Amino acid sequence: MTPRRSVLYMPGANERALEKAKTLPADALIFDLEDAVSPDAKESARERVCAAAASGDYGKREVAIRVNGLDTDWHDADLRAAAQAGPAAVVVPKVNSARDVMTIERALELNGAPEHTMIWAMLETPVAMLHAEEIASASERLTVLVMGTNDLAKELHAEPAAGRAPLVAGLSLSLLAARAAGKQILDGVYNDVQNLEGFEAEATQARQFGFDGKTLIHPGQIEPCNRVFAPSDEAITRARKVIEAFEKAKRDGDAVVTVDGRMVENLHVAEAERVLALAEAIKAR
Numbered sequence: 457m458t459p460r461r462s463v464l465y466m467p468g469a470n471e472r473a474l475e476k477a478k479t480l481p482a483d484a485l486i487f488d489l490e491d492a493v494s495p496d497a498k499e500s501a502r503e504r505v506c507a508a509a510a511s512g513d514y515g516k517r518e519v520a521i522r523v524n525g526l527d528t529d530w531h532d533a534d535l536r537a538a539a540q541a542g543p544a545a546v547v548v549p550k551v552n553s554a555r556d557v558m559t560i561e562r563a564l565e566l567n568g569a570p571e572h573t574m575i576w577a578m579l580e581t582p583v584a585m586l587h588a589e590e591i592a593s594a595s596e597r598l599t600v601l602v603m604g605t606n607d608l609a610k611e612l613h614a615e616p617a618a619g620r621a622p623l624v625a626g627l628s629l630s631l632l633a634a635r636a637a638g639k640q641i642l643d644g645v646y647n648d649v650q651n652l653e654g655f656e657a658e659a660t661q662a663r664q665f666g667f668d669g670k671t672l673i674h675p676g677q678i679e680p681c682n683r684v685f686a687p688s689d690e691a692i693t694r695a696r697k698v699i700e701a702f703e704k705a706k707r708d709g710d711a712v713v714t715v716d717g718r719m720v721e722n723l724h725v726a727e728a729e730r731v732l733a734l735a736e737a738i739k740a741r
């Protein structure tokens with residue numbers, strides 16, 4: 457289990473951000489070549505980002521490179537350079553179909569990407585929401601889905617609303633697809649970098665939905681995000697109690713038991729084991 461609670465984007469043209477990221481407590485970093493880089497800086501950013509990704513200077517943080525989209529002039533050169541740099545993942549924006557995933561997979565192979573370089577597909581268009589299942593299950597190399605909620609809101613003509621109501625259908629379809637295919641899924645970014653209270657509320661909503669973590673745009677969002685997506689002490693204590701109580705029930709020949717007044721069956725044990733495994737994986741970081 458790889459914790460991906462906090463996944464920080466940074467503009468590939470921003471040398472200072474790439475440097476600063478070496479000391480930030482994010483679980484993963486995405487060096488961006490897409491929206492955060494202006495057209496005239498695309499080539500220099502590509503070189504800088506690939507050198508940084510290949511440097512091994514980021515410790516236990518997973519390093520991913522976001523390339524430009526399949527339908528852009530920069531995509532092929534980005535993917536070739538990223539494949540050669542060999543990051544943990546190549547993040548591809550605006551993936552719309554299983555065919556897109558297979559095209560990316562083939563390009564990684566043709567360009568000699570190491571086996572450890574995975575595909576993280578961004579779901580950020582209405583058609584991607586409707587194709588989420590085929591995208592999520594198109595390749596074993598695709599391990600993570602990433603929501604692009606800014607683009608999705610733009611395409612939907614959606615307005616900001618309480619509880620992200622206009623986006624809930626898309627978020628839910630993407631989550632269903634990720635879980636059905638056994639993949640991880642990350643929530644989109646929160647744009648108001650000054651508003652940490654609003655950020656924490658949105659991250660909590662994402663955790664309650666079932667997201668594994670959230671993509672971020674500012675270092676100030678990392679700490680609250682790590683806290684929200686880690687099992688709390690209370691959750692760990694309850695998970696241990698559930699496992700112990702169920703073990704005892706089994707010894708007594710029962711398949712169901714109550715813990716603190718709530719029913720526990722073997723499915724709850726599986727969830728408790730997941731919580732403990734995640735807590736252990738976070739501790740090991």
Ligand SMILES: CC(C)(COP(=O)(O)OP(=O)(O)OC[C@H]1O[C@@H](n2cnc3c(N)ncnc32)[C@H](O)[C@@H]1OP(=O)(O)O)[C@@H](O)C(=O)NCCC(=O)NCCSC(=O)C[C@H](O)C(=O)O
Pocket residue numbers: 464465466467472473474476477488491492580603604605606607608644645649672673674675
């Ligand atoms: C949003 C920002 C432009 C704000 O920048 P700024 O005002 O300069 O922030 P601060 O002055 O508060 O910065 C303090 C220090 O932190 C460093 N910093 C800031 N952001 C990052 C970062 N993302 N990674 C690493 N380090 C960062 C600054 O350099 C300062 O350092 P120091 O000088 O040493 O104190 C800016 O935060 C930013 O550019 N964020 C990332 C934007 C980005 O990558 N956007 C693209 C991804 S999101 C997206 O594409 C959405 C998706 O596709 C969708 O559709 O939803």
Ligand SMILES: [Mg+2]
Pocket residue numbers: 491549580604605606607
């Ligand atoms: Mg986007």
